[in-house]
Amino acid sequence: MANSYEQLDIEFIKRKAISGVVTFTLRTFFIQIYTFFATFVLTILLSPEVFGVYFIVLALINILVYFSDVGLAAALIQKKEEPKRIDLITTFTIQQSIVLFLVAIGLIFSGRIANFYNLSVDGLLLLRMLIFSLLLSSLKTIPSILLERHLKFTRFVIPQIVENFVFYTLAIILALNGFGISSITWSIFARGLIGLILIYILSPFKPDIGFNIKSAKRLVSFGIPFQLNSIIALIKDDLLIVVIGKILPIIQIGYIGWSQRFAFLPLRFIMDNVIKVTFPAYSRLQNDLNYMKSAIEKSLFFVTFIIYPLISGLVVIAPMVIKIVPNYSKWEPALPLLYFFAINAIFAAVNTTLTNTLFALGKPSIILKLMMLWTILTWVLTFFFIKLFGFAGVAIASAMVSISTSIIIYFVNKEIKISITRNIYGPIVASGVMFFSLKIIEQNLPVNIFSLIFIIMIGMIIYIILSFLILREKLTESLKIVLSVIFPMK
Structure with a gap:
């Protein structure tokens, strides 16, 4: 049976x-x-x-x-x-x-x-x-x-x-x-x-x-x-908020929460979905490292291809949204924090996927040691930067610690060799060019809803064109996979 x-x-x-x-x-x-x-x-x-x-x-x-x-x-x-x-x-x-x-x-x-x-x-x-x-x-x-x-x-x-x-x-x-x-x-x-x-x-x-x-x-x-x-x-994140919630005024905690939430929206949009799928899938593939390597590399490309342009676009349009939307100027003090949390999101797109890989391989003790290091860094840097820059120091510390998380690459490569740069360079280049192009265009436009829509549309066009110029073969392969899932052969 x-x-x-x-x-x-x-x-x-x-x-x-x-x-x-x-x-x-x-x-x-x-x-x-x-x-x-x-x-x-x-x-x-x-x-x-x-x-x-x-x-x-x-x-x-x-x-x-x-x-x-x-x-x-x-x-x-x-x-x-x-x-x-x-x-x-x-x-x-x-x-x-x-x-x-x-x-x-x-x-x-x-x-x-x-x-x-x-x-x-x-x-x-x-x-x-x-x-x-x-x-x-x-x-x-x-x-x-x-x-x-x-x-x-x-x-x-x-x-x-x-x-x-x-x-x-x-x-x-x-x-x-x-x-x-x-x-x-x-x-x-x-x-x-x-x-x-x-x-x-x-x-x-x-x-x-x-x-x-x-x-x-x-x-x-x-x-x-x-x-x-x-x-x-x-201890690294939530307990820190509990402590600074008593140190900083409630309104500043609101600014921190707002900026973090919107900076991490691209991560939540894609990352949560990918992790839900890849942890059980990687775990079942742990006896065949070649298949697992291929799956991880595809995950890295997929995640960065979607997340990087979203983060770049968000950083460009955020000041415009603050000025255009009625009753939204109250969030303007949170804008600098948004930019630093966006740096965190850029590194998290790659490093969270790699952390997930070590968990799936049954290596939680490695992550445990790294988490202890990152927790100490977070607490020390947060209070240090709060003294220097006020509540914005929370976001600055977050960005600094996120950069240090790239050490995870070394530990993953000890277990399974992954071509990280080859799978993320395209999204980085395309997103970077899109970002700087939009900043130049934005400076020459009036601040209104039509300019906002124009910036979003131009950003999409620039990113799509650049992606196909740089990543034609990889995108074609990925598109075939997606279409085979949506329209499976009978």
Whole structure:
């Protein structure tokens, strides 16, 4: 009798990985565009202070999120053999025990936390709702693992699309009706509840309580080093925001959150989709390094080809948008931060893919050591630059640390030889020429909506023409792959 979760051969994994990236990108394209414009609308309707509160509270909740998982989810995805039900039940039991404990602690101390940051009643409600949403999110873990492990990305993406649509639509409606920060609070609840229902419909799993010590030890041996990296990343990023949230005024935290969010939008648009697909796919290819090398190089090209022009274009049009859009001049103090966070995004496009490679190869200990180095650098440089440049120092430190992450290339090449420069030079050259061309054109145009549209259109034309001049063969090959996924041969 054929097992529905049979061992996947290499060719099948390759097809599923490619189709997964394409499907994720195509299916999330419109919702990502919608998310971008919805976020943009919210930044018009809500004040920097509101975003400052949200940014701090979100960082606090991320601390609970990291401690709610001991890396068992990643261990189940990375596992070479098919997980048994006892593995799933053991993971579910351990995680829910941790989550329930953390949610209880979070709710008990939420009042004191709100007082510490001088949060309003609405801010306290937002904090408590985010704590509760952790429970809803944790219940989705096993169904999500099953979809990821078996590379069923067409199903996996559906809850994400619906969750984003519900969250941003409801948030805008409530913000338009004067709910302020509460518009985010109730949107979080609606998103979590609907996402939970959908994931169980698409990936049925019967929850149960059980524990197998042998299974737990096996999963934890990979999971804990993996999660330690996440916890160090937490100290590097979210805990830092929690600390500076007490040092800097709330409005400046809002500027930091706004600039970081928009600078990283191109990353979120592409990178999250690619990582969701490539970690399980690379993990299944770890016994054949030649195929894995090819897959990683294609990922690098795909990611940089899309992300680099988006970042370049964003940096060019941001000052125009600030001046053109009504009620948007309030974000002008955040523009310098946007430029430095954009530098971070440029390096992250490559280095995050390579970090993902080491995880898939079962080398989380290497990443752990590097994360410790980057965390120390982040904290030292952030407080140093805050003293010199005020709140802009947060973004300057972020850019400096991102450059240092390129050391990951050395460690990846020790495990598997990858041609990085050959796969990213084209997007770098095309994006660079596009950027400088647009800056020259922009200086000779009046600041209005027509100039903004013209700049965007010219930027697209320049990048497309340059890309085909520099990368004709590689683009033709990639286009054939994409078309074969969209229109498969019968």
